[in-house]
């Protein structure tokens with residue numbers, strides 16, 4: 235058990251201020267990670283917009299390193315606590331914030347960070363926002379072009395609009411007549427998309443039928459933050475990448491009743507040229523082979539009769555007996571500027587002090603991290619909050 239007070243410093247002295255270039259109103263905290271690295275997390279006001287900066291002091295060489303930082307940064311507040319968890323991530327608790335924005339993780343040695351370090355050959359850190367409670371697993375729907383994935387997803391979204399949200403992918407292909415930018419796809423250029431991929435903004439991407447397609451981390455987070463279950467319509471290569479990522483999902487492969495029927499549907503849709511249809515059909519052969527993999531897909535559905543296939547899809551999502559009632563709690567906890575934190579195993583006890591009693595009925599609570607899931611490049615989910623021994627959220 236250790237204790238780290240919430241604090242902010244008006245005058246930063248010595249090396250830290252020089253290296254971080256913090257102005258006199260910067261806020262900074264330091265955390266020792268392993269015996270030879272100190273992480274300095276500082277809030278600066280760059281062009282009057284407060285932002286978080288990270289620097290690492292390598293104590294073996296006595297040199298400062300500026301890491302490449304992935305993920306959406308938290309908006310700084312005037313006081314925050316930081317506590318090291320299991321040598322791989324730092325929990326940062328923002329003061330004067332409510333529980334939907336106060337828990338953030340700075341990952342310093344997770345699998346994602348190690349992967350990016352090896353890729354880039356430099357120090358890397360990654361922010362991941364902490365989310366209270368369990369989110370239902372996203373649904374990955376895959377299958378050859380023309381099999382009916384989009385049709386099935388539209389039916390599901392129409393019947394359950396408040397339950398599901400579509401992950402809007404990016405693509406370099408040209409929009410079809412009925413397609414809207416930001417609704418069906420984010421239509422973009424290859425050079426822009428390649429830069430964003432390089433900057434770690436994508437959960438997965440693939441070259442599909444000659445164009446680049448990809449799921450941005452934001453596309454998935456936006457749906458989950460809206461309290462909805464995310465549906466991804468992606469090809470088999472993309473499904474494989476998501477399987478290998480930290481996103482836990484349900485993987486469903488949609489099969490046509492026959493190859494001839496697939497070809498008929500693709501032609502009848504009338505959205506592709508003959509050359510594109512031929513390319514999609516060639517790729518479909520390989521995808522149908524890979525779709526049989528029980529390692530990759532949890533379920534296979536044959537889309538012969540549309541209504542039957544849709545009923546089967548609902549059944550496996552547990553929706554055939556009517557709409558599930560959301561168990562989302564409306565309770566929000568406020569962490570004041572001045573608070574203290576202490577770690578007991580996988581629980582962080584946050585004491586808000588007596589002066590905050592009037593603001594919040596809860597002046598001390600425990601943040602349980604024993605069931606956390608996910609993490610960079612997405613949100614860290616599964617946080618639970620208990621007040622004085624009673625579970626109140628999650």
Ligand SMILES: Nc1ncnc2c1ncn2[C@@H]1O[C@H](COP(=O)(O)OP(=O)(O)OP(=O)(O)O)[C@@H](O)[C@H]1O
Nearest residue numbers: 378379380381382383384385499503537538539540
């Ligand atoms: N069970 C079905 N029987 C007959 N036609 C179907 C069936 N399901 C879908 N279709 C039709 O097949 C065509 C292709 O469907 P859809 O666009 O949903 O395929 P998709 O898998 O999303 O393709 P892509 O991967 O290219 O986006 C559409 O015209 C759709 O109306």
Ligand SMILES: Nc1nc2c(ncn2[C@@H]2O[C@H](COP(=O)(O)O)[C@@H](O)[C@H]2O)c(=O)[nH]1
Nearest residue numbers: 379403439440442447448449467468469472
């Ligand atoms: N790997 C990914 N595949 C994607 C994504 N978005 C769509 N797709 C797949 O591309 C093909 C073709 O789609 P179309 O709209 O041009 O007909 C289809 O199989 C989709 O599932 C993505 O983000 N990543």
